[in-house]
Amino acid sequence: MENAQTIMTEVMNFMKSRVVLTASELDLFTKLDEKPLTAIEIAEMYSFNLKGLTRVLDCLVAFGFVEKEDNRYSNAEKGAFFSSRHSGTILPLVLHFNRLWDTWSFLTDTVKGKTNRRHKVITGLDKKSREAFIGAMHAIGRTLSYEIASSFDVNRFERMLDIGGASGTYTMAFLSKNPKMEAVLYDLKEVIPLAKKRLESEGFLHRVTLVAGDFYKDELPEGCDLALLSAIIHQNSAEENLELYKKIFIVLRPGGTLLIRDHIMDEPRTNPPSGALFAINMLVNTHGGDTYTLVEVKDTLKAAGFVDIKLVRTGEKMDCLVEAKKPV
Numbered sequence: 001m002e003n004a005q006t007i008m009t010e011v012m013n014f015m016k017s018r019v020v021l022t023a024s025e026l027d028l029f030t031k032l033d034e035k036p037l038t039a040i041e042i043a044e045m046y047s048f049n050l051k052g053l054t055r056v057l058d059c060l061v062a063f064g065f066v067e068k069e070d071n072r073y074s075n076a077e078k079g080a081f082f083s084s085r086h087s088g089t090i091l092p093l094v095l096h097f098n099r100l101w102d103t104w105s106f107l108t109d110t111v112k113g114k115t116n117r118r119h120k121v122i123t124g125l126d127k128k129s130r131e132a133f134i135g136a137m138h139a140i141g142r143t144l145s146y147e148i149a150s151s152f153d154v155n156r157f158e159r160m161l162d163i164g165g166a167s168g169t170y171t172m173a174f175l176s177k178n179p180k181m182e183a184v185l186y187d188l189k190e191v192i193p194l195a196k197k198r199l200e201s202e203g204f205l206h207r208v209t210l211v212a213g214d215f216y217k218d219e220l221p222e223g224c225d226l227a228l229l230s231a232i233i234h235q236n237s238a239e240e241n242l243e244l245y246k247k248i249f250i251v252l253r254p255g256g257t258l259l260i261r262d263h264i265m266d267e268p269r270t271n272p273p274s275g276a277l278f279a280i281n282m283l284v285n286t287h288g289g290d291t292y293t294l295v296e297v298k299d300t301l302k303a304a305g306f307v308d309i310k311l312v313r314t315g316e317k318m319d320c321l322v323e324a325k326k327p328v
Helices: 004-011 013-025 028-034 039-046 050-063 091-104 107-111 127-151 169-177 192-201 238-251 273-285 294-304
Strands: 066-069 072-075 159-163 182-187 208-212 224-230 252-262 307-313 320-325
Touching (some): 004 013, 013 028, 028 039, 182 192
Parallel strands (some): 159 224, 182 208
Antiparallel strands (some): 066 072
């Protein structure tokens, strides 16, 4: 049975999040990863307010992210993931969430119909924020990309076009499942160097052609029999998606397949819950983005010329897949 205290605890969770976001923004977890430090030592080294720093560190101890012994702080096991030195660091993702804190603060104004001056697309981010965003997408997709690639028959394709492929997370996953396939990774010119670096470090660069461009303005590369839109359609309005589908239809080989990975909502638009919440994320962070139902996705794909449209995977964590084909 629900009670007032339980409900209030849920509402107050934003306080815990703010502490962790601030600690990440100050890179405290990386500092503590190097060696145990006192609050005084950290405050003196980085000109932090001692009282404020101590209260944040003590909260992190209370939350189980940090350990404290003889007034020296060090990372607990789960706190280590926030360090940039950790091999599986989630710091870029958390820094992305820190930026979202500002945009979510304008939700009330957005619902009132006021202009959200915090709207920024990836092209409008500074270098540090853009790298954090790309790093965040890699952190999110590291494991999920292989789940997706394993759930879809990629062996029937020769060449994949990864549209908005970021640093190549899904490109690498799909190529690993089909050793004979090659890929074209298409993204903004500011992103391509990040993709080149990651693809080279993981041994996939020789199988990938990197093409810079803006799919809102430019034409797409030709010659692929599989096109992947991974976590793209939610940032667009329905009209923008239609135009993008038309561009893909033109360049895709006859008989080729378009694969969409995203939240696919049920008709009441309440499930999956993560998709309902993500729709709010798009409301406060884009000019027309949203999460879409299968009917909505089908309608725009059909209007672009695609056939045999079907939901081939359902899920709760932006892991739904919709497949559509270009007629032979």
